[in-house]
Amino acid sequence: MTDFIEVRREGRMTVFTIARPEAMNALNAPAHFEMAAKLDTFATDPDQWLAIVTGAGERAFCAGNDLKQQLAPREPVVPPTGFGGLTNRFDLDKPVIAAVNGMALGGGFELALACDIVVAAENASFALPEVKVGLAAMAGGLLRLPAHVGPKRAMEMIMTARRISAQEALDLGIVNRVVPAGEALAAALALAETILTASPLAIRASKAVMRRALEGDIREAMTAHLDWPEIVAMMGSDDAREGPRAFAEKRAPAWSGR
Template identity: 60%
Template sequence: MAYEFISVERDGPVTVVTLNRPDVMNALHSPAHHELHDAFDAFAADPDQWVAIVTGAGERAFSAGNDLKHQATGGGMGLPPSGFAGLTERFDLTKPLIAAVNGVAMGGGFEIALACDLIIAAETATFALPEPRVGLAALAGGLHRLPRQIGEKRAMGMILTGRRVSAAEGRELGFVNEVVPAADLMTAARRWAAQICELSPMSIRASKEAVFKGLDEVSLAAAMAAQMRYPAISAMLRSEDFKEGPMAFAQKRPPQWKGR
């Protein structure tokens, strides 16, 4: 499928989605949101794609978030059902997502990264939820994901000031997994993706689903009682991979994962 505002590359079981509006620091408008929705729908539906990496074109920005100039000049800001960037309300995606943050991740750009499972950041990356500076609020998940990921007080320290946080501080706060030189960013992101792909994709999806659905349960006991009803766990238990893993271990050979 041809895209105008993003690019999609497939390398084995890894999909790389690049926000491709560098002239506006990869800020997103309605057509870009809908392209991303379609791209992530395709990724979710493709049994041969196991992990996705999301990054931004150019050296300046991952994404500056909402395209305010487009909005101010009367451009439509309609979102797909999956939310900002086709991700922030995509709650049923069990395949892992890696954000490779190559520069500014502001507002909705930070919310895209927070919607991913891992954040790998270039040393030059910066993060913020500055919406109150322009009379807005981070309603694409930032106000909810950030406290869940780093704790209430740390999150409120960012939210109530709109301050910028460096990649190094982001790692200290706990929302960044690794900080690398800018030139090494995609190599590092692909390394994380390769490590994930060494494992059973059925197990990875079951694990991700159990983590996030379990956090919504009222207690640890309730989460453990409910997990056997989760679709990805049921799929794992019925899969070829569920048989292949123990067989490969017994035969002292690398497993041949099928993802089904």
């Protein structure tokens, strides 16, 4: 097991820290699977009642998928439980808090959207920039963001790849609270302590009922949309290869539309 994901247990809570600061905490395939395995352990541990996910340092929570890895002969693999082992994990009844300490981009934003509560530092920012590299936000961003902010706002954010501030995310209902820079994890820990004073079974029952009512068809769509013709065409296109290549080479992409 590698150490891309640091795990710290504090009483009844588990803190997961994405520890790839040199890559703005972007996740590569080993990091995805490591986090998935560690979330599996948390999910089945009767002594752990709540999780917090954060990133190392203060610049980035998670900058998404490691695009440079997509230039390798084999494309990066994400576990069945989704980006970071969380975005497709629909059976986790324990609460998860995101402590967003900096940029949450692409899959990083989708990771935060998959959490139950989001605490953001005032220097945090959020965006789904996938279209700028010839891809789409397929780890739940296309499905969860409209549910949070409405279809019109979501469509603009996704099509323009516009980055929003922590305050705007708060105003839009994406974030629960904004705290001073450097204090996201401390604020999340304090919030977790409050949650842990309640009955864990009551918390899990409450989460289960709310999530089932709110998610509706998201569970099916997370799998089904990967086979929709528009997604298949995009993933098999020259542009899907050109985008990550241009990103890695630090140049503007030359789109062909095919």
